[in-house]
Amino acid sequence: MMTSSTNSVAAASMAVNASRARRSVLNRKLVLTLVAWTIALMMFFPIFWMFLTSFKTEAEAISTPPSLFFTPSIDGYIEIQARADYFKYALNSVVISLGATLLALLIAIPSAYSMAFLPTKRTQTTLLWMLSTKMLPSVGVLLPVYLIFRDLGLLDSRTGLIIIYMLMNLPIVVWMLYTFFKDIPKDILEAGRMDGASTLQEIFHLLLPLTLPGIASTGLLCVILSWNEAFWSLNLTTSNAAPLTAYIASFSSPEGLFWAKLSAASTLAVAPILIFGWMTQKQMVRGLTFGAVK
Amino acid sequence: MSTLTLKNIVKEFTSGSGASASTTQVIKGVDLEVKDQEFVVFVGPSGCGKSTLMRMIAGLENATSGDILIDGQRINDVGPAERGLAMVFQSYALYPHMTVGENMGFSLKLAGVSKEERAKKVNAAADVLQLGPLLDRKPKALSGGQRQRVAIGRAIVRNPSIFLFDEPLSNLDAALRVQMRIELARLHAELKATMIYVTHDQIEAMTMADKIVVLQGGVVEQIGSPMELYHHPRNRFVAGFIGSPKMNFLDVTVTDVQAEGVTVRLPDDSESLVRVAGQPEAGSAVSVGDRLTMGVRPEHLILDDSGPLGGQVQVIERLGGVTSLYLASPDGSGDGKIGGLKADDQADSGWILIADGDVASRVGDNIRYTFDSARAHLFTSDGLALPSLDRHPLTGLTRQDNSLSSVSAAQATDV
Numbered sequence: 001m002m003t004s005s006t007n008s009v010a011a012a013s014m015a016v017n018a019s020r021a022r023r024s025v026l027n028r029k030l031v032l033t034l035v036a037w038t039i040a041l042m043m044f045f046p047i048f049w050m051f052l053t054s055f056k057t058e059a060e061a062i063s064t065p066p067s068l069f070f071t072p073s074i075d076g077y078i079e080i081q082a083r084a085d086y087f088k089y090a091l092n093s094v095v096i097s098l099g100a101t102l103l104a105l106l107i108a109i110p111s112a113y114s115m116a117f118l119p120t121k122r123t124q125t126t127l128l129w130m131l132s133t134k135m136l137p138s139v140g141v142l143l144p145v146y147l148i149f150r151d152l153g154l155l156d157s158r159t160g161l162i163i164i165y166m167l168m169n170l171p172i173v174v175w176m177l178y179t180f181f182k183d184i185p186k187d188i189l190e191a192g193r194m195d196g197a198s199t200l201q202e203i204f205h206l207l208l209p210l211t212l213p214g215i216a217s218t219g220l221l222c223v224i225l226s227w228n229e230a231f232w233s234l235n236l237t238t239s240n241a242a243p244l245t246a247y248i249a250s251f252s253s254p255e256g257l258f259w260a261k262l263s264a265a266s267t268l269a270v271a272p273i274l275i276f277g278w279m280t281q282k283q284m285v286r287g288l289t290f291g292a293v294k
Numbered sequence: 295m296s297t298l299t300l301k302n303i304v305k306e307f308t309s310g311s312g313a314s315a316s317t318t319q320v321i322k323g324v325d326l327e328v329k330d331q332e333f334v335v336f337v338g339p340s341g342c343g344k345s346t347l348m349r350m351i352a353g354l355e356n357a358t359s360g361d362i363l364i365d366g367q368r369i370n371d372v373g374p375a376e377r378g379l380a381m382v383f384q385s386y387a388l389y390p391h392m393t394v395g396e397n398m399g400f401s402l403k404l405a406g407v408s409k410e411e412r413a414k415k416v417n418a419a420a421d422v423l424q425l426g427p428l429l430d431r432k433p434k435a436l437s438g439g440q441r442q443r444v445a446i447g448r449a450i451v452r453n454p455s456i457f458l459f460d461e462p463l464s465n466l467d468a469a470l471r472v473q474m475r476i477e478l479a480r481l482h483a484e485l486k487a488t489m490i491y492v493t494h495d496q497i498e499a500m501t502m503a504d505k506i507v508v509l510q511g512g513v514v515e516q517i518g519s520p521m522e523l524y525h526h527p528r529n530r531f532v533a534g535f536i537g538s539p540k541m542n543f544l545d546v547t548v549t550d551v552q553a554e555g556v557t558v559r560l561p562d563d564s565e566s567l568v569r570v571a572g573q574p575e576a577g578s579a580v581s582v583g584d585r586l587t588m589g590v591r592p593e594h595l596i597l598d599d600s601g602p603l604g605g606q607v608q609v610i611e612r613l614g615g616v617t618s619l620y621l622a623s624p625d626g627s628g629d630g631k632i633g634g635l636k637a638d639d640q641a642d643s644g645w646i647l648i649a650d651g652d653v654a655s656r657v658g659d660n661i662r663y664t665f666d667s668a669r670a671h672l673f674t675s676d677g678l679a680l681p682s683l684d685r686h687p688l689t690g691l692t693r694q695d696n697s698l699s700s701v702s703a704a705q706a707t708d709v
Contacts, residue, residue, distance in 0.1 A: 188388075191388075210390065
């Protein structure tokens with residue numbers, strides 16, 4: 001009798017504890033959700049506002065207080081298309097981003113392979129040095145690069161931008177691939193060698209299939225970084241090879257800022273990469289956390 | 295089909311650079327002869343170089359100097375695949391993105407074998423290992439034992455002249471390990487291939503090997519059949535390494551050296567004649583007054599109330615059939631140390647005695663015991679064994695003598 005009552009008391013207190021624990025977990029979840037939404041909204045709001053503004057008239061765009069409700073018009077879009085051919089710039093952006101990404105992967109895969117599987121005592125230093133080049137302000141090398149490009153006839157050419165974007169992204173790509181390759185057990189490649197695989201076969205039959213998620217996310221990141229790059233495109237192109245970043249910049253004209261048109265141009269410029277990023281975000285996250293949990 | 299010869303193999307690793315470069319020798323001149331269809335096991339403590347030696351045979355590592363010969367051909371500069379070897383890795387190293395069938399057929403695919411031919415060979419190997427129903431699965435969906443069989447299957451498909459196994463059973467649970475051990479022995483008989491096997495598990499070594507190579511610190515300590523190593527260890531390291539629980543050691547003094555053996559004085563001042571020669575294989579003869587180390591295996595100690603040795607029971611492990619008694623050492627110097635648990639086999643560590651399962655001793659009891667002097671070993675101060683005057687009758691046994699397949703084969707030839 002005695003024991004059964006103490007048991008039931010104990011059970012009751014356990015139940016109270018359990019529900020308290022559950023409530024605190026719930027509270028934490030609520031707070032986290034709120035914080036996450038706040039940050040997400042803060043980050044997304046400018047893009048959302050730009051999107052709204054692009055459908056306003058120039059007068060509405062600069063009105064104070066800003067008008068939230070208005071009759072949307074696509075005049076801005078029509079006008080900017082009349083001034084500059086969006087599709088030419090977009091095509092340049094696509095060709096240059098993809099080209100730079102493919103070229104970077106082509107060079108980075110063998111480099112990362114040798115660093116990951118045939119390391120020397122200088123490998124770590126080389127990796128750090130490569131990454132350190134990213135710390136250098138681009139403007140510091142603008143003049144030499146500009147002169148070299150002028151002498152080689154690469155100014156305002158897609159080839160030139162592909163090369164410069166590739167160089168710009170190479171350290172990150174090599175670094176990322178290196179970490180992905182490092183996670184592949186050496187035994188598997190050795191087994192491949194015992195089975196008669198040459199180095200190239202090892203890479204194509206074993207290494208690349210095994211690290212595909214990682215390579216894909218590296219490629220995606222590289223595309224996005226190339227797409228968003230503005231410094232080099234503004235300085236090295238004028239019209240022929242100008243990508244979308246140059247297209248946006250061309251609307252900040254000396255006649256004054258036309259917010260609606262600028263917003264329309266910007267919306268058009270970021271839309272493809274935004275949709276692309278949204279579609280591939282699962283792949284990106286999977287690739288970036290690849291190997292982290294096994 | 296294939297023999298393997300190692301001639302004075304040396305492996306050095308260099309660290310640092312320039313003037314500060316330091317060279318570490320991990321294999322210090324190994325000579326070895328592996329006969330056709332032999333099952334050779336490399337054993338040794340971790341870091342002894344056994345895996346490095348195997349990787350050099352496989353071609354995954356270069357020998358710094360020395361020759362590796364297969365069927366008399368020097369293959370030092372031949373690539374791993376062209377050596378005609380197959381290796382089973384400790385981690386299995388299956389290709390995770392390929393099905394079992396693709397894993398097994400990968401080497402054939404690289405060699406440009408047609409799809410039909412490939413399927414035929416893969417199916418044949420799968421039949422040997424009962425992998426048929428698993429051919430379309432990915433390694434992820436297999437159990438440890440199945441993965442192990444796939445790894446072996448991948449080796450079989452290549453039809454190698456020599457199989458290399460690098461601790462292949464160490465990731466399996468105890469029951470599976472026993473099963474795979476028997477399966478590997480069966481495969482060896484069935485495939486009639488030369489096999490080289492690296493392990494640190496001496497049960498695997500003792501049960502599967504035709505020939506065991508005991509390595510320590512990059513040096514071969516002894517090569518011989520399992521029974522030879524057990525009964526006639528060449529030195530104290532081998533004596534302590536082979537056999538479980540470990541051999542017990544005790545410091546003794548020589549009182550007489552004769553043709554029929556060496557007499558030594560035990561801690562209780564009694565004397566015992568051990569039938570060994572008075573001179574080790576290499577080195578100078580022992581003489582009266584020399585300090586020697588006597589070694590007796592736990593299973594060769596006999597409980598005896600009037601025995602010359604004694605000690606206090608400190609731990610008892612009852613396994614049912616047998617009982618292990620962990621004792622303070624017979625000369626009392628090992629008080630407080632529990633038998634066999636000291637890492638270095640110092641003579642003053644405690645002793646272990648394997649007794650009958652029904653022994654009634656309790657912890658704290660002082661027991662007395664004796665030993666079979668025919669089974670005792672004597673080692674000089676530099677660890678060399680004094681060779682036994684009587685060869686143990688079983689040292690000539692081959693592994694085939696222990697399995698039914700050879701008996702039935704012998705009967706078949708009789709008919």
